[in-house]
Amino acid sequence: MNAPTSPLNLIPEVHQREVPAVLISALKERFGERCSTAQAVREQHGRDESAYTTVPPPAAVVFAESTADVADAVKQASAHNVPIIPFGVGSSLEGHLLAVQGGISVDVSRMNKVLAVNPEDLTVTVQAGVTRKQLNEEIKSTGLFFPIDPGADASIGGMSATRASGTNAVRYGTMRENVLGLEVVTASGEVIRTGTRAKKSSAGYDLTRLMVGSEGTLGVITEITLKLYPLPEAISAAICSFPSIEAAVRTTIQIIQMGIPIARVELLDHHTVRMVNAYAKLGLREEALLLMEFHGSPASVKEQAETVQEISHEHGGQDFEWASTPEERTRLWTARHNAYFAAIQSKPGCRAISTDTCVPISRLADCLLDSVDEAEASGIPYFLVGHVGDGNFHFGYLLDPAKPQEYEAAERLNHALVARALRLGGTCTGEHGVGLHKMDFLVTEAGDGAVEMMRNIKRALDPKNIMNPGKIFVL
Amino acid sequence: MNAPTSPLNLIPEVHQREVPAVLISALKERFGERCSTAQAVREQHGRDESAYTTVPPPAAVVFAESTADVADAVKQASAHNVPIIPFGVGSSLEGHLLAVQGGISVDVSRMNKVLAVNPEDLTVTVQAGVTRKQLNEEIKSTGLFFPIDPGADASIGGMSATRASGTNAVRYGTMRENVLGLEVVTASGEVIRTGTRAKKSSAGYDLTRLMVGSEGTLGVITEITLKLYPLPEAISAAICSFPSIEAAVRTTIQIIQMGIPIARVELLDHHTVRMVNAYAKLGLREEALLLMEFHGSPASVKEQAETVQEISHEHGGQDFEWASTPEERTRLWTARHNAYFAAIQSKPGCRAISTDTCVPISRLADCLLDSVDEAEASGIPYFLVGHVGDGNFHFGYLLDPAKPQEYEAAERLNHALVARALRLGGTCTGEHGVGLHKMDFLVTEAGDGAVEMMRNIKRALDPKNIMNPGKIFVL
Numbered sequence: 001m002n003a004p005t006s007p008l009n010l011i012p013e014v015h016q017r018e019v020p021a022v023l024i025s026a027l028k029e030r031f032g033e034r035c036s037t038a039q040a041v042r043e044q045h046g047r048d049e050s051a052y053t054t055v056p057p058p059a060a061v062v063f064a065e066s067t068a069d070v071a072d073a074v075k076q077a078s079a080h081n082v083p084i085i086p087f088g089v090g091s092s093l094e095g096h097l098l099a100v101q102g103g104i105s106v107d108v109s110r111m112n113k114v115l116a117v118n119p120e121d122l123t124v125t126v127q128a129g130v131t132r133k134q135l136n137e138e139i140k141s142t143g144l145f146f147p148i149d150p151g152a153d154a155s156i157g158g159m160s161a162t163r164a165s166g167t168n169a170v171r172y173g174t175m176r177e178n179v180l181g182l183e184v185v186t187a188s189g190e191v192i193r194t195g196t197r198a199k200k201s202s203a204g205y206d207l208t209r210l211m212v213g214s215e216g217t218l219g220v221i222t223e224i225t226l227k228l229y230p231l232p233e234a235i236s237a238a239i240c241s242f243p244s245i246e247a248a249v250r251t252t253i254q255i256i257q258m259g260i261p262i263a264r265v266e267l268l269d270h271h272t273v274r275m276v277n278a279y280a281k282l283g284l285r286e287e288a289l290l291l292m293e294f295h296g297s298p299a300s301v302k303e304q305a306e307t308v309q310e311i312s313h314e315h316g317g318q319d320f321e322w323a324s325t326p327e328e329r330t331r332l333w334t335a336r337h338n339a340y341f342a343a344i345q346s347k348p349g350c351r352a353i354s355t356d357t358c359v360p361i362s363r364l365a366d367c368l369l370d371s372v373d374e375a376e377a378s379g380i381p382y383f384l385v386g387h388v389g390d391g392n393f394h395f396g397y398l399l400d401p402a403k404p405q406e407y408e409a410a411e412r413l414n415h416a417l418v419a420r421a422l423r424l425g426g427t428c429t430g431e432h433g434v435g436l437h438k439m440d441f442l443v444t445e446a447g448d449g450a451v452e453m454m455r456n457i458k459r460a461l462d463p464k465n466i467m468n469p470g471k472i473f474v475l
Numbered sequence: 476m477n478a479p480t481s482p483l484n485l486i487p488e489v490h491q492r493e494v495p496a497v498l499i500s501a502l503k504e505r506f507g508e509r510c511s512t513a514q515a516v517r518e519q520h521g522r523d524e525s526a527y528t529t530v531p532p533p534a535a536v537v538f539a540e541s542t543a544d545v546a547d548a549v550k551q552a553s554a555h556n557v558p559i560i561p562f563g564v565g566s567s568l569e570g571h572l573l574a575v576q577g578g579i580s581v582d583v584s585r586m587n588k589v590l591a592v593n594p595e596d597l598t599v600t601v602q603a604g605v606t607r608k609q610l611n612e613e614i615k616s617t618g619l620f621f622p623i624d625p626g627a628d629a630s631i632g633g634m635s636a637t638r639a640s641g642t643n644a645v646r647y648g649t650m651r652e653n654v655l656g657l658e659v660v661t662a663s664g665e666v667i668r669t670g671t672r673a674k675k676s677s678a679g680y681d682l683t684r685l686m687v688g689s690e691g692t693l694g695v696i697t698e699i700t701l702k703l704y705p706l707p708e709a710i711s712a713a714i715c716s717f718p719s720i721e722a723a724v725r726t727t728i729q730i731i732q733m734g735i736p737i738a739r740v741e742l743l744d745h746h747t748v749r750m751v752n753a754y755a756k757l758g759l760r761e762e763a764l765l766l767m768e769f770h771g772s773p774a775s776v777k778e779q780a781e782t783v784q785e786i787s788h789e790h791g792g793q794d795f796e797w798a799s800t801p802e803e804r805t806r807l808w809t810a811r812h813n814a815y816f817a818a819i820q821s822k823p824g825c826r827a828i829s830t831d832t833c834v835p836i837s838r839l840a841d842c843l844l845d846s847v848d849e850a851e852a853s854g855i856p857y858f859l860v861g862h863v864g865d866g867n868f869h870f871g872y873l874l875d876p877a878k879p880q881e882y883e884a885a886e887r888l889n890h891a892l893v894a895r896a897l898r899l900g901g902t903c904t905g906e907h908g909v910g911l912h913k914m915d916f917l918v919t920e921a922g923d924g925a926v927e928m929m930r931n932i933k934r935a936l937d938p939k940n941i942m943n944p945g946k947i948f949v950l
Binding site: 118120121122123162163164165169173174176177186190191192193194196197198199200201202203204205206207209210212213214218229230253256257258259296297299300303356358359360361362363390391392422425426427428429430431432433434438441442445446447449450451453454456457459460461472473 | 593595596597598637638639640644648649651652661665666667668669671672673674675676677678679680681682684685687688689693704705728731732733734771772774775778831833834835836837838865866867900901902903904905906907908909913916917920921922924925926928929931932934935936947948
């Protein structure tokens with residue numbers, strides 16, 4: 001494990017490549033006002049929700065309205081060896097959107113059409129700029145839903161590119177399991193399709209899964225075909241407070257090991273409950289708690305909830321508080337999804353460094369509890385939330401951007417946590433991606449040979465290294 | 476779609492590369508008796524369950540007992556540009572094991588250790604030669620099971636390499652969803668690891684999913700970490716006969732569209748029931764039937780079974796016949812798994828050409844029924860089985876290998892079926908892989924651009940083209 005360094009040092013070799021004026025002219029000619037070089041637009045597209053703030057913005061932003069737009073922008077950039085950085089809603093936590101080697105941001109947020117709903121096949125095809133909430137709103141009348149829900153109202157393109165998940169993944173899987181096929185603009189500006197609408201296939205290399213999680217480094221995802229699920233006949237959500245984080249975690253481990261098909265099981269520590277209470281006026285008991293949801297037939301939901309309540313009691317959990325109406329449930333889950341923003345507001349002017357380790361469920365307590373002790377000892381304010389049913393949790397260390405010593409302390413905590421997770425058979429990132437922040441961790445986790453294989457794939461599919469270069473690894 | 480051709484013509488450019496005597500000597504020195512050049516051993520390793528019989532066998536067979544053995548064999552072969560063909564139990568249906576460019580077969584069947592069972596995490600790590608039945612036998616005492624079950628008792632390595640599935644995939648997914656991580660010997664003989672034991676990860680390119688389904692063309696899989704599942708508290712299996720294939724298919728479509736978590740739903744047509752009856756003395760009603768299985772709590776199993784029985788009745792299905800004891804269930808599913816062998820025995824001396832299309836569930840009736848009519852009109856004996864809950868089904872055309880006109884007629888049927896499946900948004904192969912037989916179909920399905928991307932990956936990871944060359948595509 002490398003020694004902790006400040007975030008700027010974690011961006012290796014920030015070489016701004018030249019973006020020739022002739023390219024900007026050509027893009028303006030092709031896209032008119034949809035190619036912007038305005039400072040404010042460029043700056044908005046040159047940052048994200050990560051702690052990085054000091055990289056110069058992209059030279060221009062192209063607002064694509066079609067796959068052909070994306071392909072033309074890539075072809076023009078390719079002709080000048082200029083980087084292309086795909087942009088959805090800007091909710092990356094790992095610096096994916098930063099123009100560390102300069103280049104052009106391609107904003108796909110106007111590619112926001114739901115192209116084909118096939119309710120009888122439980123599939124939908126969308127453009128990359130459709131957000132998860134928009135999608136669920138548009139398919140509401142079908143009785144189906146799309147379960148993957150990162151905290152932000154992210155674009156489906158961005159969620160695919162980072163292999164995102166969220167609170168429902170414990171039951172419904174992640175983007176890895178829920179993307180059936182893609183349309184991708186390659187590094188040469190060619191448009192290819194991967195996968196079909198069939199539920200399974202053994203037809204050649206799994207290009208779909210190669211693109212999912214490639215963070216824009218192998219191509220720009222322009223269309224996505226997703227699995228949908230019938231809205232459960234019955235849904236029940238409950239809050240349960242625990243005397244300690246450990247009690248909540250041990251309860252979770254037992255639920256998973258018993259194979260109970262729980263739909264959501266989310267941990268909030270007492271700090272986070274306090275922040276969420278302040279932000280959303282929730283009045284929750286300020287102790288560690290689990291937010292849980294059960295999906296199924298009425299009988300099955302009742303059966304699951306009874307079993308889980310028994311397990312919780314064995315670990316000292318309070319009685320369940322039920323959120324029985326859809327409105328109460330929405331309020332609860334909105335509060336959970338806003339935990340990040342609630343935390344940011346709790347320390348005005350701060351930025352958060354968010355950890356993202358994921359470990360085998362049996363190692364969850366070992367991994368989490370020691371890290372809680374370390375965070376407490378550091379004196380740095382933090383929040384702690386977890387998709388604990390998957391063994392995945394996030395510390396968010398809240399930093400004053402003006403104080404390098406806070407960055408350094410947070411990075412020390414993060415390094416210790418990742419080292420611990422890897423020792424326990426886990427991963428440095430469960431759902432946020434590598435981006436700029438976890439390149440060294442990736443090498444420690446996967447090994448030089450596997451990372452070199454990734455680089456070889458990158459070199460083969462993007463010989464000019466123009467697709468979001470400098471993310472995942474530096475070539 | 477290309478014009479039908481005879482199977483031998485479907486093996487493009489059978490160029491046997493030279494295997495120098497010095498390589499064979501070096502392998503014999505390294506492996507002693509575990510490197511065999513005996514004609515019978517070579518021939519056994521130069522064929523599989525596909526209809527291809529006329530390719531010369533590999534020059535030698537190395538019986539690997541460790542990852543180091545595999546790595547050394549690959550390094551030695553690489554030094555001479557000689558192909559390596561991984562061999563598990565020989566149950567491929569698509570010619571994966573044939574030495575179409577010559578080379579060395581690396582038999583991993585002696586790498587048959589279950590390396591680590593982690594019941595508390597629902598994971599297991601095995602060597603590539605462990606078979607699916609062996610695995611379930613060895614983990615029996617944990618109360619867990621591994622659900623993926625292709626017809627044959629295949630090796631886990633081979634199942635990973637072909638992205639296999641089987642009867643449980645409708646509920647538990649395929650190898651795509653159930654492999655957590657791999658150990659792989661690359662084309663240069665290096666050993667890499669992909670994935671971790673964590674349930675999810677966003678750590679770089681998904682090399683695990685790239686290797687799963689790569690049919691030995693990117694490396695030799697030597698270890699596999701798999702997901703396991705708790706044995707259901709209750710299991711119930713039932714047979715239901717229908718007045719027509721259409722009625723059985725429409726029942727299936729409705730079960731899936733309602734989101735019923737059925738564990739297995741398998742179609743057998745009346746020909747297949749007859750063959751299975753003759754082979755296994757089952758006495759089943761010789762009509763189209765669905766074999767079904769329900770997993771869950773006793774209450775949930777009862778609820779699922781009642782709903783499905785109602786749907787079946789609406790489509791003219793008979794009352795369910797229950798297989799209530801484990802022995803009865805095993806007998807039933809063994810009969811299903813032996814359908815292929817029952818069919819082969821029904822026409823002594825025959826070979827089968829097995830189709831493997833998979834379509835979105837709403838198009839299943841359209842795809843299947845026209846193909847049944849065509850098969851009936853052809854006069855060629857066939858069997859028809861289907862993992863219909865996934866939209867996947869197999870015709871097996873039973874051919875006299877001495878009669879080229881039977882091959883040609885079967886290939887015509889196969890081409891018509893694949894063309895239909897692709898028009899309906901499906902895939903040419905749901906679970907068997909491309910191998911030698913479906914290369915043209917793959918191009919039609921995925922498009923030149925996507926296949927060229929696969930070739931570029933292959934060239935990057937196997938520059939000498941020694942890893943099972945001539946499968947999936949010809950470089």
